[in-house]
Amino acid sequence: MVYLTRIEHFNAAHKLYNPAWDREKNEIVFGKCANDNWHGHNYELHVTIKGEIVEDTGFLFDVKILSLLINEFVIEKLDHKNLNLDVEFLKDKMCSTENLAIAVWKQLQPHLPAPVKLHCVKLYETPRIFVEYFGD
Amino acid sequence: MQSKKVSVYRREHFNAAHRLHNPAWDAEKNFDVFGKCSNPNFHGHNYEIEVRITGETDPETGFVINLKVLRDIIKETILEKLDHKNLNLDVPEFKDVNPTVENIVIFIFNALREKIDLKFELHVRVYETPRNFAEYPAS
Numbered sequence: 001m002v003y004l005t006r007i008e009h010f011n012a013a014h015k016l017y018n019p020a021w022d023r024e025k026n027e028i029v030f031g032k033c034a035n036d037n038w039h040g041h042n043y044e045l046h047v048t049i050k051g052e053i054v055e056d057t058g059f060l061f062d063v064k065i066l067s068l069l070i071n072e073f074v075i076e077k078l079d080h081k082n083l084n085l086d087v088e089f090l091k092d093k094m095c096s097t098e099n100l101a102i103a104v105w106k107q108l109q110p111h112l113p114a115p116v117k118l119h120c121v122k123l124y125e126t127p128r129i130f131v132e133y134f135g136d
Numbered sequence: 137m138q139s140k141k142v143s144v145y146r147r148e149h150f151n152a153a154h155r156l157h158n159p160a161w162d163a164e165k166n167f168d169v170f171g172k173c174s175n176p177n178f179h180g181h182n183y184e185i186e187v188r189i190t191g192e193t194d195p196e197t198g199f200v201i202n203l204k205v206l207r208d209i210i211k212e213t214i215l216e217k218l219d220h221k222n223l224n225l226d227v228p229e230f231k232d233v234n235p236t237v238e239n240i241v242i243f244i245f246n247a248l249r250e251k252i253d254l255k256f257e258l259h260v261r262v263y264e265t266p267r268n269f270a271e272y273p274a275s
Contacts, residue, residue, distance in 0.1 A: 011265065013153035013180040013222075037222035038153035040180005042265050082153075082177035126151065126182050 003119055004060045005048040008070050010079035013040040014095040017084075038082060045074065045104065046122035051115050061116045073107045097125040101133040109135070143190040143259075144200045148210050150219035153180040154235045157224070178222060181264050185214065185244060190257035201256060209251045214244055237264040241272040 015038050016030040026034040033039065047070055051060050077087055083095045089107060093099050101123040109118050124130040155178045156170040166174040173179070187210060191200045221227060223235035233239050241262040252258055263269040 009265075011179050011181055013178040032220035035220050035222070035226070037225040038178050038180065039151050039220040039222065040153040040178065040182075041151055042182040080172035080175050080179040082175070082179065085177045086175070126149075 001050055002053055002060050003048050003050045004063060004066070005046050006063055006066045006070060007044060007046050008067065008075055009042060009044045010075050011040065011042050012078055012081050012083050013038040014083040015039065016094065016096060018094065038084075041125050043078070043100075044124040045070070046120070046124075047104075047108065047118070048120040048122070049112065050117050050119040061112075069108065069111050073111055074104050077107075097123055097129065097131045098133075101131045105133050105135055140192040141190055142193055142200050143188050144203060144206075145189075146187050146203055146206045146210060147184060148187075148207070148215060149182060149184045150215050151180065151182050152218055152221050152223050153178040154223040154230075155179065156234055156236060158234060178224070183218070183240070184263040184269075185210070186261040186263075187244075187248065188257075188259040188261075189252065190259070191255060201252075206252075209248065213247050213251055217247075237262055237268060237270040238272075240264075241270045245272045 015035060016033040017026050049061055049066065053060055081087055083090055089103055101121045104123065105118060105121045112118055118135060120132055120134050122130060122132045155175055156173040157166050189201050189206060193200055217227060223230050229243050241260055244262060245258065245260045249258055259273065261269055261271040
């Protein structure tokens with residue numbers, strides 16, 4: 001078994017705000033992240049796949065194709081977007097890094113050809129804050 | 137003679153939303169010029185700022201400037217105004233100024249210049265992404 005990681009990045013606006021709560025409660029729980037007019041981040045996405053090496057190529061999987069899949073199903077939908085307003089697959093979800101990592105997993109997983117398996121989606125919201133999701 | 141001047145640096149960061157948009161142009165021209173940066177619903181960045189102060193060291197302290205004091209000035213003057221804000225909507229200085237990284241670095245320089253003793257040279261660098269940054273004054 002070998003693990004292969006591709007790093008991509010996107011820039012997006014978001015806010016943390018639960019519409020079921022009033023403004024005061026949102027500010028108590030989410031602080032300045034609840035700012036009505038949004039704020040934003042440079043997100044960095046690490047996608048790790050796992051599997052066995054194909055003898056003919058020496059590859060687990062062609063990393064160029066992995067990059068194209070991440071770009072088509074994730075980056076193009078998130079980059080320079082407002083995560084709360086512009087992204088169909090995040091509709092009605094809280095735009096936390098945790099939920100975003102799980103949503104990225106769901107976007108990518110169906111497009112990876114067997115026997116390659118998705119191992120981890122690691123998502124940095126800032127250089128100091130990141131989330132890892134392993135699919136369970 | 138050997139120069140007595142030393143440069144000291146303080147790095148800070150803030151997270152903000154913005155869009156690049158010229159209100160004098162229609163949406164099509166804005167998209168032609170600014171591309172996806174003109175998205176009406178905004179996007180955002182983790183901005184990093186690097187403030188450089190140059191001067192002679194004080195013989196009593198060994199400091200050019202107390203970096204704790206510099207940090208507090210940056211926090212009060214810049215970060216409280218920009219962090220977790222929408223640069224276009226929440227910051228009056230960008231009401232009629234496009235919040236490009238160039239204009240942001242000039243804004244930060246001017247705001248800090250008012251608070252930092254003129255005996256010090258000031259230089260500011262702003263990173264919009266790890267790959268795009270601007271500095272003022274230009275070198």
